Amino acid sequence: MTGTTDFWQRLGERPYDFDLFAALRRIESLHPQSPRLGHSQRPQQDPIRLGQAPSTSFAPATLAGLDERRAAAKLRIFSFGLFGPNGPLPLALTEYAMERANHHGDETLSAFADIFHHRLIQLFYRAWASAQSTVSLDRDQDDSFTRHVASLVHHGLESQRERDSVPDHARWNHAGHLVRQVRNAEGLERILANFFRMPARIEEFARHWLPLPDDQRTRLGGASNAQLGVDAVAGQAVPDRQHRFRIRLGAMGLADYENLLPTGRGHRQLLDWARSYIGIEYAWDVRLVLHAAEVPRVSLGGVTRLGWTSWLGASAATQDRDDLVLDPEHIAATTHSYRPRRTAGSPSSEPTRSHP
Template sequence: MNAGLFNRLLLAPEAYNFFQFCYLLESHQVNLRVPDLQSKSDLTLQFCAWPYLGFPASELKQALPESVYDYKLPVVFTTFMGLIGTDGVMPNWLIAECAEKKDGMENLTAFLDMFHHRLIAMFYQVWKRFYYEFQYRPNASDRLSQALLTLIHGRRSLDIDPRYYLGVLKNLNKKNKNTFGLKEIVHYVIPAASEVVIEEFVPVKYPVPQLSMGTGIAFENAVLGRFLYDANSRIRVFVKLNNYSILNLLYENQPVRMILQTLVKKYVGCSLDVELVVRISAELLPLAKLNGTTPQQLSAGVTVGQPEAGMQFSIFLGVL
């Protein structure tokens, strides 16, 4: 972090939330002098308690020359969790004398500010532990992400961006897989889906090889005929969309389709096949035109003629 940006932050701390301010400093390697934060930066900050008793309008205050004692480090004031100030826990007479800046209070205030900085910095560290998104680093390079990815056989075996796995990690790590978890995964990959419906026990017609009459064998039972219907190995996912552009992302070899396919197969395993069907209003689909500057080609997402108002189309997009 360059000194110019650091100075600009110190000149306008009121524009930031406390956690946002600390996260911005930490992400640019500013040393908050906390053992949990290892930084080699020479830029160091001191948090002090706002000593005045007026109603604070923000969580942070700029360090003005008349409000700062002879500190060696740059100072930013906080208006909460102070030993002195509006919510101070020290005796009232001591808080009042610190606010009036009476003679001899400089050393006591500086002494209390050492504890205040430690409390504020540790408060930020504790808050950050409960907000995983602030600990995440690109490509899941942070320690917590690496530990979480070990629950699904580590990072090396992943074929898509690890952040997508981390987003549905609680579902992937469940022992009992159900339709509710599958719905959450579909909603995570396709947040624009207005409705997701899972249909179980979809019958699939399989041909039964017969070398001679009566020799067709499947699932250790004799089969009469040339075909077998199996309803235990396939489910169907219906996704209702209100945007035609999302449909184009769900075709074969599209990035959203590949992410959905990877996460769904990771969730259901190899014992089930998953069909994807999109439900979309006919009014959202473009009409095929034989003339025009940009004619629409006939495909699954194009209509011919004028469909009825309110008509819903179901578009089969294959097996994931």
């Protein structure tokens, strides 16, 4: 019989420490090659035989013991069966089965009843397991719980899985946030804080500059956009606070900081999380905050990178460094280092990119 030796040893020595459903769930997960309990067509397909220990006393525990004398181990329980004070048979038959087994070594009657017990206990367990969706996670090839949760966020089909750098289970873990039609800042904060294991804060209405098209700029001698106080604009861009927000991550250690730089995997995951949560409706950027104790010193032959992980000064930093702001969407659009993967139902046109 295969399985974890320590589990079977504890089950045989201390069966009263186990709950029936917990023990059967563990046994079922240890035998992925066998049909699920309650789904087999013959007893030979089951990893364990089930039966009831005849007893006239009220059950002191759920499990009576594990019998490994036969080729197929047999797990006996006290409750849920034909015998005993709670069973449908008269107590005289329970006493007779006990007397034959204890004094004559004859288990014919109880073995015959176990033919029915074996199937009934399995169906009893299956009724419980079917209502506990997480039980299906014990087997990857028959994971209905994952399919149900993935369907909530439109990932129910296999072709919709593994679409980007964010692990599927990480996304499904936050299905409660992703399933809502109204996406708020608190939801994105919790997702990023939980996924990256660091403080995350959304700064709404972040200021940025919107470039003006050539035909809307003010020019000397122009016939339009030249009324002072009405539509005249000095410059090539106007400030805006309606369409951009800023993600503030940290303070964090140097390893996490470098992971979120454009060359790190965390940078792509941050971009994919933002696209999954808000789409392309808003512009956004991210401010990375590095712990003061983790700020590297610049030295010849060092591994610091200009503009990303290098700061001038010989003395140790006394404050967290938060002067690096990145625009992942702009970086992806200009470097072509990371393109969104096409999926069924996605628009064919390229999303509008915001300028830094």
